[in-house]
Amino acid sequence: MFQLLSITWNVNPVICQLGPIVLRWYSLLFVAGFPLGYWLFTKFCDKEGVDKELLEPLLYTMLICTIVGARLGHCLFYEPQYYLSHPGEILKVWHGGLASHGGAIALVLGIFWYARKYGKKGGFNAMWVFERIAITVCFAGACIRMGNLFNSEIFGGATSLPWGFKFVRSAQWVSEYGPSVFPEGGAACHPTQIYEALSYLLLGLVLLWVYFKKDKKVYQGWIFGVFLIVLFGMRFIIEFIKNDQVDFENGMAINMGQILSLPFIVAGVIILVLSYKYKVPTSLEPKPVSQKSSGQPSQTKKTKKQ
Numbered sequence: 001m002f003q004l005l006s007i008t009w010n011v012n013p014v015i016c017q018l019g020p021i022v023l024r025w026y027s028l029l030f031v032a033g034f035p036l037g038y039w040l041f042t043k044f045c046d047k048e049g050v051d052k053e054l055l056e057p058l059l060y061t062m063l064i065c066t067i068v069g070a071r072l073g074h075c076l077f078y079e080p081q082y083y084l085s086h087p088g089e090i091l092k093v094w095h096g097g098l099a100s101h102g103g104a105i106a107l108v109l110g111i112f113w114y115a116r117k118y119g120k121k122g123g124f125n126a127m128w129v130f131e132r133i134a135i136t137v138c139f140a141g142a143c144i145r146m147g148n149l150f151n152s153e154i155f156g157g158a159t160s161l162p163w164g165f166k167f168v169r170s171a172q173w174v175s176e177y178g179p180s181v182f183p184e185g186g187a188a189c190h191p192t193q194i195y196e197a198l199s200y201l202l203l204g205l206v207l208l209w210v211y212f213k214k215d216k217k218v219y220q221g222w223i224f225g226v227f228l229i230v231l232f233g234m235r236f237i238i239e240f241i242k243n244d245q246v247d248f249e250n251g252m253a254i255n256m257g258q259i260l261s262l263p264f265i266v267a268g269v270i271i272l273v274l275s276y277k278y279k280v281p282t283s284l285e286p287k288p289v290s291q292k293s294s295g296q297p298s299q300t301k302k303t304k305k306q
Contacts, residue, residue: 005162006188010169013151025150033140034063040139040208044132047212048284054122058114062133065110066103067093073102077256078246100141100235101260107133123284127220131282134227135211138204141231145197156190156241164188172243190241199234203227211282220282221275228268232261 015023038059045052074097075083075090083090111133115126148154152170158177166186167173174180177187207223239258249255 026147029147037136065106069106070098070103073099149193158187220280225272232264
């Protein structure tokens with residue numbers, strides 16, 4: 001009965017094409033995360049008095065690290081033999097293949113570099129950046145997973161639930177579940193892209209609420225620790241119902257996505273423990289108004305005798 005309520009997903013992944021230039025939903029949603037993150041960071045800077053001129057190098061750092069790291073992550077974690085034998089293919093990002101874990105590793109390295117270069121001027125450390133980046137990554141990650149939905153990729157196994165999707169444009173779906181196997185129309189599958197997108201979106205909203213409403217009640221590291229535990233924890237759980245992405249994952253107790261998620265979860269637990277141990281305020285202290293700008297006389301100077 002539920003099978004009748006399944007969704008046939010036949011959306012064209014291409015929005016428009018002008019000659020050799022192709023605009024895809026995935027590309028649009030992937031890129032959308034960066035201006036959204038930039039806008040959120042302007043709000044963080046307004047709240048804590050950080051110079052907004054420091055946002056431009058942060059944006060470029062995030063953009064470069066995300067794309068390069070995600071591409072290298074896919075090539076080295078999932079298909080190392082092919083790409084090491086054909087290194088030129090690594091540069092062909094348009095052929096597909098991005099791994100979120102690779103992007104996360106590159107972001108960590110990029111943020112340490114950024115904080116070391118600009119932190120003294122802005123009055124912040126690396127953890128301050130990590131916590132605010134974590135919030136923006138939740139929303140960017142949700143956009144990317146919706147891009148995967150439009151590409152009809154990274155979906156789960158067959159399901160009889162009423163929200164199951166038939167990804168008729170996916171060669172993998174056709175070969176494993178499609179009409180050639182099931183003449184009645186094929187089996188519906190778990191739309192794991194939506195599961196992940198919703199979990200990331202909900203996490204982002206909760207962390208955003210904590211930042212603006214409860215920042216005085218949490219310590220530095222709490223937001224980032226919770227982010228790592230919940231985001232990669234949800235990724236670990238959802239992977240159980242995903243189809244294998246590459247052949248070598250067949251028969252594995254846990255797949256590559258789960259293996260790569262475990263260190264991030266452990267790191268989140270450690271950061272959370274350290275957060276409660278050191279109890280550093282999560283928000284920057286408001287910068288004091290200078291005596292010159294306030295127009296008040298300095299209290300350290302002695303008044304002249306009359």
